[in-house]
Every structure is written in structure tokens, then in C-alpha cells.
Amino acid sequence: xxxxxxxxxxxxxxHGIREQIKKLITPELIEEHRHSTVGAxxxxxxxxxxxxxxxxxxxKFAVYAIKPFGPYRILALSGLRGKRPEFxxxxxxxxxxxxxxxxxxxxxxxxx
Amino acid sequence: MTPENTVGxxxxxxxxxxxxxxxxxxxxxxxSAQGISAVDAQLVRLIHGDEHPQGPGFKEELQxxxxxxxxxxxxxxxxxxxxxxxxxxxxxxxxAGAFSIFAFIWPTTPQMHQQxxxxxxxxxxxxxxxLGISADGFLEFWIGDGQATQRVxxxxxxxxxxxxxxxxxxxxxxxxxxxxxxxxxxxxxxLYSKALPFDYASHTQGKISIRPANDATTTFLLAGSNExxxxxxxxxxxxxxxxxxxxxxxxxxxxxxxxxxxxxxxxNVPQQDMLAYWDTSAGYTAKGIGDRIVDVxxxxxxxxxxxxxxxxxxxxxxxGRDDVFRLAPEQYGGVHFHEDAIIDCQWTPTxxxxxxxxxxxxxxxxxxxxxEAEEYIPFFVRAAQPKAKIAVLMxxxxxxxxxxxQLSFCSPIVxxxxxxxxxxxxxxxxxxxxxxxxxxxxDGFIDGAGVCFSSYKRPILNMRPKYRMALASVWQFPADLxxxxxxxxxxxxxxxxxxxxxxxxxxxxxxxxxxVIAATHPEYYSERxxxxxxxxxxxxxxxxxxxxxxxxWVVSFSDEEPWCMEVRKGESGSRxxxxxxxxxxxxxxxxxxxxxxxRGRPPQKLVGVxxxxxxFDTSGSYTKMPDAKDPAMSWIFDxxxxxxxxxxxxxxxxxxxxxxxxxDLLLGTPPHTRLLATSQGLSDNYPRVGEEIYYNFPGQGAxxxxxxxxxxxxxTTAKNGAVFAPGSIAWASSLPSNNFSNPVSTIMGNVxxxxxxxxxxxx
Numbered sequence: 001x002x003x004x005x006x007x008x009x010x011x012x013x014x015h016g017i018r019e020q021i022k023k024l025i026t027p028e029l030i031e032e033h034r035h036s037t038v039g040a041x042x043x044x045x046x047x048x049x050x051x052x053x054x055x056x057x058x059x060k061f062a063v064y065a066i067k068p069f070g071p072y073r074i075l076a077l078s079g080l081r082g083k084r085p086e087f088x089x090x091x092x093x094x095x096x097x098x099x100x101x102x103x104x105x106x107x108x109x110x111x112x
Numbered sequence: 113m114t115p116e117n118t119v120g121x122x123x124x125x126x127x128x129x130x131x132x133x134x135x136x137x138x139x140x141x142x143x144s145a146q147g148i149s150a151v152d153a154q155l156v157r158l159i160h161g162d163e164h165p166q167g168p169g170f171k172e173e174l175q176x177x178x179x180x181x182x183x184x185x186x187x188x189x190x191x192x193x194x195x196x197x198x199x200x201x202x203x204x205x206x207x208a209g210a211f212s213i214f215a216f217i218w219p220t221t222p223q224m225h226q227q228x229x230x231x232x233x234x235x236x237x238x239x240x241x242x243l244g245i246s247a248d249g250f251l252e253f254w255i256g257d258g259q260a261t262q263r264v265x266x267x268x269x270x271x272x273x274x275x276x277x278x279x280x281x282x283x284x285x286x287x288x289x290x291x292x293x294x295x296x297x298x299x300x301x302x303l304y305s306k307a308l309p310f311d312y313a314s315h316t317q318g319k320i321s322i323r324p325a326n327d328a329t330t331t332f333l334l335a336g337s338n339e340x341x342x343x344x345x346x347x348x349x350x351x352x353x354x355x356x357x358x359x360x361x362x363x364x365x366x367x368x369x370x371x372x373x374x375x376x377x378x379x380n381v382p383q384q385d386m387l388a389y390w391d392t393s394a395g396y397t398a399k400g401i402g403d404r405i406v407d408v409x410x411x412x413x414x415x416x417x418x419x420x421x422x423x424x425x426x427x428x429x430x431x432g433r434d435d436v437f438r439l440a441p442e443q444y445g446g447v448h449f450h451e452d453a454i455i456d457c458q459w460t461p462t463x464x465x466x467x468x469x470x471x472x473x474x475x476x477x478x479x480x481x482x483x484e485a486e487e488y489i490p491f492f493v494r495a496a497q498p499k500a501k502i503a504v505l506m507x508x509x510x511x512x513x514x515x516x517x518q519l520s521f522c523s524p525i526v527x528x529x530x531x532x533x534x535x536x537x538x539x540x541x542x543x544x545x546x547x548x549x550x551x552x553x554x555d556g557f558i559d560g561a562g563v564c565f566s567s568y569k570r571p572i573l574n575m576r577p578k579y580r581m582a583l584a585s586v587w588q589f590p591a592d593l594x595x596x597x598x599x600x601x602x603x604x605x606x607x608x609x610x611x612x613x614x615x616x617x618x619x620x621x622x623x624x625x626x627x628v629i630a631a632t633h634p635e636y637y638s639e640r641x642x643x644x645x646x647x648x649x650x651x652x653x654x655x656x657x658x659x660x661x662x663x664x665w666v667v668s669f670s671d672e673e674p675w676c677m678e679v680r681k682g683e684s685g686s687r688x689x690x691x692x693x694x695x696x697x698x699x700x701x702x703x704x705x706x707x708x709x710x711r712g713r714p715p716q717k718l719v720g721v722x723x724x725x726x727x728f729d730t731s732g733s734y735t736k737m738p739d740a741k742d743p744a745m746s747w748i749f750d751x752x753x754x755x756x757x758x759x760x761x762x763x764x765x766x767x768x769x770x771x772x773x774x775x776d777l778l779l780g781t782p783p784h785t786r787l788l789a790t791s792q793g794l795s796d797n798y799p800r801v802g803e804e805i806y807y808n809f810p811g812q813g814a815x816x817x818x819x820x821x822x823x824x825x826x827x828t829t830a831k832n833g834a835v836f837a838p839g840s841i842a843w844a845s846s847l848p849s850n851n852f853s854n855p856v857s858t859i860m861g862n863v864x865x866x867x868x869x870x871x872x873x874x875x
Contacts (some may be wrong), residue, residue, distance in 0.1 A: 038728035053527035
């Protein structure tokens with residue numbers, strides 16, 4: 001019946017923070033993530049990850065374990081109850097670190 | 113479709129009717145299968161449940177049992193959704209002449225799909241009548257004679273989460289229907305203020321030329337409509353989301369003034385020609401309320417709730433002052449129905465087995481297979497006559513809390529909480545996609561309300577050996593099997609108990625044991641469970657609390673339905689949802705839910721440590737504190753020479769991880785507690801728990817806040833009792849590292865061996 005104007009604030013804020021996040025994405029930061037996909041990270045990398053991890057559910061990336069400890073593929077969540085996620089591409093990753101980093105690269109590509 | 117996800121087309125699911133059994137008890141197994149017509153059943157004893165390549169892997173022991181057979185199976189139907197049914201075999205609610213129907217309602221998804229509020233309606237045959245909500249969100253009354261269905265629809269849409277009195281009168285002689293829709297909003301009971309200039313009312317009149325075809329077998333429903341299920345069985349569809357308060361059926365035409373009078377006072381509900389009047393506030397006691405909705409009318413056509421319609425909820429007349437049904441039951445007539453609630457799948461049993469007298473106490477499962485499809489249906493066998501000195505208390509209440517959680521799929525904040533991207537399997541996708549296995553207390557219903565009930569009368573696909581939670585570790589039951597695996601490997605004689613046993617029997621079930629080992633994450637505790645544990649310790653019992661974030665939420669069970677747990681997540685705590693104002697008390701037992709800390713029983717009082725932080729990126733390790741160097745405590749660290757230990761493990765690489773507990777004198781840690789070791793190496797993905805933050809400010813992660821940590825503690829209790837607690841969920845997952853030969857295993861052996869010896873322990 002009525003528009004949720006909170007979304008306008010979200011879009012305005014998101015535009016601003018994306019611009020800030022873009023400036024943090026450097027070859028060094030990408031390399032840091034490749035070596036350290038989880039755990040203690042630089043403040044800049046943590047800031048980038050906090051941003052992408054807070055994204056809305058539709059289209060959000062997740063890992064699909066073909067077998068319990070790999071190999072893995074990338075999923076995009078539907079964000080809709082009961083609707084299965086979809087595979088993103090057909091690349092198969094051997095390790096969790098590899099798929100985490102591949103997701104990171106896709107996420108920062110989406111920011112740009 | 114890719115080859116990988118065709119796996120989902122064939123699968124087996126099952127559950128059993130009891131979670132804890134002993135010699136001579138009978139247990140039934142219910143199995144449903146998709147794309148499979150026969151399964152092979154094999155009884156197994158579970159030894160180790162974590163398949164992590166750095167551990168010993170999955171271990172089971174096949175058991176000889178008469179239940180080991182091939183069984184025919186099929187896809188079994190599950191009735192999803194909560195509703196209340198009135199069996200009306202005499203057709204009282206199928207009047208041949210004029211009648212009126214009314215209900216106070218608080219709809220939560222008025223624009224989702226067709227919903228029945230009060231119906232005697234078979235949607236498949238289009239026979240009967242109903243008062244409900246149209247797919248586009250308008251009050252509607254309809255009649256069907258099996259040939260045609262005629263509807264009269266209101267001209268003002270319903271607002272969600274606002275209270276209304278709605279009704280309809282049907283005069284068959286004139287073929288007239290009058291709808292009644294007026295708000296009953298006060299300052300507290302609805303989403304919006306009464307000050308808004310909205311038009312809530314509708315008084316539409318319309319024509320219906322047919323008479324309802326009322327079949328004797330059609331039941332009267334609150335919050336749904338009858339329909340024919342996939343196998344021809346009676347099912348309930350058109351399910352309603354929201355609350356229904358006092359409601360009834362009157363055997364004559366009510367005029368607008370009559371409805372206005374009901375709206376003004378329930379004293380004006382017509383007694384003359386009353387066919388039924390469900391007083392949803394009737395039946396409360398100080399101990400809560402059950403599933404029966406009382407008809408105070410002349411025919412006593414009580415409605416019985418299915419899949420736990422939520423009671424102890426505020427009603428249309430809630431005044432915002434009386435915050436529990438015990439003070440003002442008349443204000444707690446709200447019954448919240450959810451189209452996606454599941455408590456009991458009610459499947460047909462596939463097989464039954466009687467526990468033999470000589471079966472060793474332990475963790476068991478019926479392993480059901482067909483080709484590559486596999487399902488484990490776990491249950492626990494306790495000792496009929498305890499003989500071992502050690503009992504492992506399996507945290508079945510907490511298993512229920514997390515049962516079939518959908519956090520990674522439905523909660524946008526899970527990835528920041530995890531500090532990693534979730535890792536999902538085909539089984540995760542199947543259970544989320546199927547939507548007929550029910551939800552956990554970490555999920556919301558489709559209308560956004562938190563899930564306050566969870567039951568084991570349904571397949572719980574994440575309470576399985578081998579299962580890995582999306583945070584890339586085992587969790588709850590499969591994690592607890594690492595304790596079992598360690599006891600087995602070290603050769604200890606042990607027996608198992610469950611939370612169900614502790615709730616039912618209290619300290620009596622713990623008393624035979626010299627030492628009780630509590631599991632990795634015993635987060636959900638009833639009052640009887642708390643009392644039983646405290647009484648055990650007060651009488652010389654020795655407790656190893658092998659985990660983190662334990663003794664946290666106040667939960668309730670009824671003696672009649674031990675399979676169903678209730679929790680209301682209150683105004684504090686790390687919580688996936690929060691109960692609405694005035695709805696903080698469990699309808700089961702009638703006690704205030706929320707955190708035990710908020711009820712005067714912080715976990716620190718019981719076990720020395722309590723929840724301080726959680727993180728799921730990596731786990732840290734421990735470093736010894738000065739008490740560890742005291743010669744009086746040297747027995748705990750015998751053969752653990754290094755000051756730093758625990759930088760290994762199957763749970764994210766360390767012994768201090770996932771959810772962590774801290775020593776805090778102000779929260780009741782006993783003052784003579786030995787602080788033996790503390791955690792180190794945690795990232796800022798371990799923030800301070802919300803219940804400890806009064807004012808928020810930057811810098812409350814583990815790299816900047818010293819109180820985000822795990823503490824290993826030990827203290828003595830009365831009569832030579834004692835508690836040892838490492839303060840970390842990940843601790844037990846470090847036991848299996850290096851084939852159970854590591855400092856964590858050594859410390860546990862030192863503590864357990866000392867606890868098993870009679871006589872006083874060092875202080």
C-alpha cells in the first residue's frame with residue numbers, strides 16, 4: 001500500500017559506502033585475502049569483507065560442497081523461502097580457500 | 113539441472129518417536145523416501161561423528177538386531193501449518209438457516225494468498241462456507257454448494273498486525289450477506305497508533321443465492337480450510353497467518369449494531385442462538401495453557417490446536433500494563449497461527465523395536481540406506497541400572513533448538529556473524545527447499561514471527577553424524593560425538609543420559625554417577641534441568657562442562673509432550689528474534705523465558721563461566737594463567753609442559769573457538785575458582801555478546817576487548833563435588849587430534865581421572 005522509504009536511505013548509504021570500499025581495493029589487499037581468506041586480517045580487508053558479507057540475501061554468494069571437504073562450487077542464494085540457490089558458473093574449486101577467494105574476487109568485481 | 117543436484121531427487125528422511133530409551137522400552141521409526149521404494153535398516157552404535165580429515169573420521173559399530181531388515185517405504189505426507197480443528201459430527205456449525213460468524217483477528221500476511229479464518233469449508237470440493245481473507249488482502253465471506261462458489265468481499269483492505277473485529281451475517285431467505293470490519297486498535301495492541309487517519313472499516317453488503325453444502329465429515333477450522341491431500345487424505349490448506357482471539361458462530365442474522373456491541377464488550381456476545389463461542393482466554397492456569405481452545409457455548413465444541421498454535425499471546429484487548437497471562441488471562445486471548453509450523457509429522461511407523469536387556473548404554477542410530485541415499489535416525493540408550501561412574505549428558509534440548517535451522521538461507525546477517533561464507537551441501541538445500549521439515553528456534557515463520565517451539569517428531573537433518581554446519585565445522589550432536597569418541601578411545605566406561613531424562617527425573621538421574629560430562633553447547637535449559645544440575649553439584653557431584661555458551665536460555669517442556677521444547681527469546685541475549693511485548697512467558701509451564709542470566713541464574717553461578725563472545729572464522733588457543741602454576745593444580749596439567757596449548761583441533765583449527773565463556777565474579781563465578789588458562793589469538797570476528805553491552809561503542813572485538821575470551825576454570829563444590837570447564841565449544845573437537853594424543857586430551861584425562869577418584873579434590 002505504501003512505499004518503504006527506508007530503502008531510499010539504504011540505497012543512498014550503500015552508494016556512499018561502495019565508493020569508500022572501492023578505494024580500499026588494491027592489488028595488495030586482494031593478495032592479502034588470497035593468503036588469508038578467514039581469521040585475523042588488516043583493518044582495510046576486514047572493512048571490505050564486512051561490507052560484502054552484509055549484502056542482502058538475493059543473489060548472495062555461498063559455497064556448495066560437492067563432497068564434505070571439497071571440491072566446491074559457488075552458489076547464489078535465492079533469498080526466497082523454499083527456492084533453491086543456483087550455481088554460479090561451472091568452475092570447481094579444490095579447496096575452501098580457493099572458493100572463498102574466488103567468491104571474494106566476484107564480490108569486489110561487483111562493487112566496481 | 114546439473115548432475116550434482118539430481119542427488120536431491122532421491123533421498124530418505126526419518127525420525128523416531130522417542131529420543132531416550134532404556135531396556136525393554138519400545139521405539140518406533142518413521143521413514144519417508146523420495147524416489148525410493150525400499151530401504152535397508154541397520155542398527156548402529158555411534159562412536160565418532162566428525163569426518164574432518166585431521167581426525168579419526170566417522171566411526172560406527174554395527175549391531176545385530178531383529179530390526180535390521182529391508183522395509184518398503186514411500187513418500188509420507190506431512191501436514192504443515194498450525195490450525196485448530198472442531199469435530200462437528202452433529203452439524204451444529206452447519207445451520208440450515210441464517211447464521212452469523214465473528215472473530216477478533218490480527219492478520220500478519222493479509223496479502224499473501226487466500227486464507228481461512230473460520231471455515232466449515234472443503235476447498236477441494238468447494239462445499240461449505242468460510243470467513244477469511246482474499247489473496248489480495250480483503251475480508252471475504254464465501255459459500256459453496258459443490259457446483260458454484262459465491263463470495264462477498266470487503267471494500268477496505270486489512271492492515272497487517274492491527275486488531276480488528278470482523279464478521280459476516282448470512283440470511284439465506286433474502287440471499288443477503290453483510291460483512292463487518294472495524295478496528296479495535298488501542299495504544300499497545302497494534303502496529304499503528306490509533307491517531308492515524310486511516311479508514312479501517314468496511315460494511316459491505318452482497319448477494320449470495322446458493323446455500324452451503326455442508327458435509328457431515330467436514331470439520332470446522334480456525335486458521336485454515338479443509339482440502340484433499342496428495343494421497344486423498346484430509347488436509348488443511350488456505351492456512352492463515354496471524355492471531356485469532358475470541359470468535360464464534362451465532363444461529364441468526366446479527367445486525368451491525370450487534371457487532372458494534374461485541375466490539376464494545378464481550379459481555380454482549382449473544383447468548384441467544386449461540387452455536388459456538390470460543391473463549392480463547394479460557395483455560396489458563398499458573399502453569400500455562402495447552403492446545404485446547406474452549407467453546408463456552410451450549411454445545412462445547414472445543415477446538416484442538418495442531419502443530420502448536422502459539423498461546424500466551426496478547427489479545428485484542430491487551431492494555432500494555434499486564435505483561436503476563438497470569439495477571440490478566442482475559443487479555444491473553446490471542447492465538448497465533450502459522451502456515452509453516454510443524455511439530456509432529458504424524459507419519460506411519462515403518463518399524464518398531466524393543467530395546468534388549470543387554471544393550472550397552474550409548475548413542476545409537478537406525479541407519480537407513482538405499483543405494484547412495486543414506487539417513488541416520490539417532491536415539492540414545494540410557495542404562496536401566498546405572499553401573500558406570502561417568503555419564504555423558506547429551507544436549508537434546510539444544511539439538512531441538514537448532515533443528516533444521518535455515519540461517520544461511522534466510523538470515524542476511526549470518527555471513528558477518530560467521531566471518532566466512534557459509535558452506536552448504538545438497539542435504540541443506542533439500543531441507544530448505546522441501547519446506548515440510550519445520551523450522552528451528554533460530555528461524556522466523558513466513559510472517560516474520562520467531563519460532564518458539566521445536567520438536568523431534570520430525571526428521572532433524574542437522575542432528576546427524578557427519579553433518580557439518582555451514583560454518584565449516586560440526587555442531588551440537590556430531591560435535592558431541594567427539595566426546596564419545598574420546599571416551600571410547602581412552603577406554604573409559606561411560607553411559608549416556610539426555611536432557612529429556614534430566615528434565616523428567618532431575619538430580620536423581622545424575623546421582624548414580626561420580627562424574628557427569630555436559631556436552632559442547634548445552635545452551636537451552638529448563639528450570640528442572642538447572643535444579644537437577646545444581647542439586648547434583650550440591651551433593652558432591654562432579655561436572656565437566658565440556659563446552660561454551662551453556663545454561664543460557666530458559667526453556668520449557670510439558671510432561672505430556674517431552675518431544676516439544678518452548679523458548680521465548682526475550683529482550684536480551686544473542687538472539688535470532690525477539691518475542692513481542694507482553695509475550696515473554698512460555699505457555700508451557702507458565703514461566704518467564706529469555707536468558708537464565710535475566711532470571712537470577714547466570715551460568716557463572718553454576719559452572720564458573722558464562723557466554724562472553726562468539727566467532728566462526730578461526731579458533732584460538734589457550735595460555736596458562738598463574739593458578740595453573742600453583743602446585744596444588746599441577747595434577748590438571750600433568751604432562752602438559754608448555755604454557756601455550758590448544759592450537760589445533762577439528763573445529764576451525766583451535767581449542768578456544770566458536771562460542772566462548774568467561775570467568776566473572778560479578779555474575780557469580782565462585783570466588784575460590786581457579787582461573788587456569790585463558791584464550792588467545794582471537795580475531796575481531798569474536799565480538800562481545802550483546803547482553804553485556806549497555807552502551808555500544810567501537811572496539812568491542814577480541815583484539816580490543818579483553819573480556820572477549822574463553823576461560824578454563826576449576827572449583828570445588830559441597831561434599832567433595834567439583835566443576836571443570838574449559839569455556840569453549842571447540843574444546844571437545846580438539847580431543848580427536850593426532851589420534852587423541854594431544855594436550856587437550858591429556859588435560860581431560862587428568863581431570864577425569866581425578867574426578868573419578870573418591871575423596872576430596874584439591875581446592
